[in-house]
Amino acid sequence: MLRRSFLLLVFLAVGCRPSGRPADRPTQRIVSLLPSFTEILFAIGAGDRLVGRTTWCDYPPAALAIPSVGDGIPPNVEAVAARKPDLVVLYNSGPNVTAAQQLERIGIRTVLLDMNRLEDLGPATRRLGQLTGLQMRADSLALALDSLVDRPRPPSTASLAFVVWDNPPIIIGRGSYLDQLAALAGARNVFDDVTAPSAQVSLETIAARNPQWIAVLSDSGTPPGFARRREWRSVPAVRDGRFLLLQGSLFGRPGPRSADAVRQLQALLAR
Amino acid sequence: MKWLLLIGATVVALGASVLLGPAAVPLSEVFRSDIVWNLRAPRALLAFLVGGSLGAAGASLQALVRNPLADPFLLGLSGGAGLGAVLAIALHLSGPWSLPLAAFVGALAALALVYRLGLVGGGALDPRILLLGGVAVGAFAAAITTAIVSLADAAELRNAFLWLWGGLSAASWDSVLLVALYAPIPLVVLYAAARPLDLLALGEEPARYLGTDVERVKRRVYLAASLLTAAAVAVSGVIGFVGLVVPHIARLSWGHRHRALLPAAFLGGGALLAIADTLARTVVAPRELPVGVVTALIGVPVFALLLRRWTVA
Numbered sequence: 057m058l059r060r061s062f063l064l065l066v067f068l069a070v071g072c073r074p075s076g077r078p079a080d081r082p083t084q085r086i087v088s089l090l091p092s093f094t095e096i097l098f099a100i101g102a103g104d105r106l107v108g109r110t111t112w113c114d115y116p117p118a119a120l121a122i123p124s125v126g127d128g129i130p131p132n133v134e135a136v137a138a139r140k141p142d143l144v145v146l147y148n149s150g151p152n153v154t155a156a157q158q159l160e161r162i163g164i165r166t167v168l169l170d171m172n173r174l175e176d177l178g179p180a181t182r183r184l185g186q187l188t189g190l191q192m193r194a195d196s197l198a199l200a201l202d203s204l205v206d207r208p209r210p211p212s213t214a215s216l217a218f219v220v221w222d223n224p225p226i227i228i229g230r231g232s233y234l235d236q237l238a239a240l241a242g243a244r245n246v247f248d249d250v251t252a253p254s255a256q257v258s259l260e261t262i263a264a265r266n267p268q269w270i271a272v273l274s275d276s277g278t279p280p281g282f283a284r285r286r287e288w289r290s291v292p293a294v295r296d297g298r299f300l301l302l303q304g305s306l307f308g309r310p311g312p313r314s315a316d317a318v319r320q321l322q323a324l325l326a327r
Numbered sequence: 328m329k330w331l332l333l334i335g336a337t338v339v340a341l342g343a344s345v346l347l348g349p350a351a352v353p354l355s356e357v358f359r360s361d362i363v364w365n366l367r368a369p370r371a372l373l374a375f376l377v378g379g380s381l382g383a384a385g386a387s388l389q390a391l392v393r394n395p396l397a398d399p400f401l402l403g404l405s406g407g408a409g410l411g412a413v414l415a416i417a418l419h420l421s422g423p424w425s426l427p428l429a430a431f432v433g434a435l436a437a438l439a440l441v442y443r444l445g446l447v448g449g450g451a452l453d454p455r456i457l458l459l460g461g462v463a464v465g466a467f468a469a470a471i472t473t474a475i476v477s478l479a480d481a482a483e484l485r486n487a488f489l490w491l492w493g494g495l496s497a498a499s500w501d502s503v504l505l506v507a508l509y510a511p512i513p514l515v516v517l518y519a520a521a522r523p524l525d526l527l528a529l530g531e532e533p534a535r536y537l538g539t540d541v542e543r544v545k546r547r548v549y550l551a552a553s554l555l556t557a558a559a560v561a562v563s564g565v566i567g568f569v570g571l572v573v574p575h576i577a578r579l580s581w582g583h584r585h586r587a588l589l590p591a592a593f594l595g596g597g598a599l600l601a602i603a604d605t606l607a608r609t610v611v612a613p614r615e616l617p618v619g620v621v622t623a624l625i626g627v628p629v630f631a632l633l634l635r636r637w638t639v640a
Binding site: 220221222223224225226247249250252255256257258259260261263264265281282284285286287289290 | 348349350351361362365366367369421422423425426486489490494496497498499500501608612613614615616617
C-alpha cells in the first residue's frame, strides 16, 4: 500500500513537472514523421529547420538531404531523440501517441496531427505555421488547401476503382483521401458505398460494378502484376488494360500538391 | 445414411457457392454469366479441393503423430510458405504465379527441414520430434519473415500478411486445374496407408508386430500430407481450423477406421470450406470477410456440439 502511494506520488510529480519550455518560441529543429508534414514544412519555408524525416519523405528533392530516422512505423524513439529536435511532428495514430508520450517524457515537444483527408490539410498547415512562427505563408497555403475542400465537385464523367492490393482484393472506400481526389477530378469511385477508408472485397464485386478504370499506385509506371492473372480478366477494365497508374509520391498522401494530383488525374482520365 | 447426408451436404455447399455471391446474377443467366463461370465456379471448386485436402491431411497427421492437436499447419509449413511469399515480394519477383510458387517452395523447404529433424534419432521418424521440429522451424521462419517485413522498404510487404492469412480470391481455372491434377497423388498415397494408419493408432510396437512396415508408412504419410498442405497454402494461404476440426468431427461419426475416415474428412473439409467461403463473400457484401474467420466461426460450435452429444451418449 505504502509502495503504491509512493509510486502514485512519483507519477503525480512527473505529471506536474513544469515543462520549462517557452511554448511560443518558434522551433528550430524539427523531426517530421510523415511525408505530408515534410511537404507542408517545406512549402511554408521551414524546410531548412528539418533535422529528421522518414524514409518515405521523398518530396521535395531537398528533403532527401535530411537524415532519415527510419520508416516511422512505429517511430524509432531513440533515433528521433538522437537528432536533438525541439519539435517532433507525428501522425495521430495509436502507436504514435505512445511514441509521443515517450518523447515528451525526455523533454522533447511533440505535436500529433490528423492527416487522413483533404480537410485535415488546412488545420495541420496552420498549426505548423504557429509552431514555426511562419504564420503568414502557412495561412495563405492553408487557404488554398481549404479551397480545394470546398471546390464544387464536377459531374462525374468516368468511374473507377482504386485497387491497393490484389490478393485478397483491397479497394479504397468513401472514407479516404483518394476517393476525394477522384470526386474532384470528375470520376466516381464505384466503391463509394463502402464507408471505410479501405476494405477487402470479392473479385466478383469488382467485376459486377464494372468500373471504367482501375486505379493503382505504381511508381514503376507499368501495369500491376495482377493484370496478367486469369481471374482478374473477368474485370472488363483489366481485360482491356484500362489502368490509371498513379505515382505513389504524388497520390499516396494529402499535401500541398493535392491540387496537382487532381489535375494529373483529370489529364489521365481525358486520354 | 451418413454418407448420403455428407454427399448431400457437399452438393448443397457447391451449389450454394456457385449460385450465391455479392453480385446479383439472375437465375436464368447463371450458366452464361462470366462472373459465375470464371469467378464463382473455379472459386467454389478450389474451396472444395483445398478444404478436402486440409481435412484429409489433418486426419492422417493426427493419426501419424498420435496427437489430437495436430493440424496440417502445425508442422512448420505455414511459416515456410509465408517466408517464401514475403521473399517473392521483397525481391520484386513479378509475374502472375511468382507468389504462389515462392510460397510452395518455402513450404517444401520447411518440410525438408522438419523431415530431416524428424530423422535425428537415426533412420526412424520420431513423431514427437516431428511436432517439436515443426513448431520450431515454423517459429524460425516466422521470425525471419517479420524481420524482412520490418526492415524492407516495400510498402506492399505489409500486405503479404493479408495473403498469408488465407483466402480464395486468387481462384481461377488455372489454379483449380493445377490442384485437381496434383492433389490426387498424395491423396491416393494417404488412402493406401489407411489400414497401416489404423494399426499405428495402437502404437508403433503393436503395429510392427501386426506386420506393418512402420517406418515406411510414417515417412509416406508425413510426406503426402505435407505435400497436400504445401499445395493448399500456395493457392489459398493459411486457412485454419479445417484441418484440425473436420477430422475430429469425421472421427466422431465414422470412427477410427481410416478407410472411411479419410474420404469423410475430405468431403467434410471440402463442404465446410465451400460454405465458409460463400458466407465470407456474401454476409457483409460488398465487403468480404477473411475465410479463416468463417471456418472457425462454423467449425468450432459444430465441434463443441458434437463433442457434447458424444460424451453424453
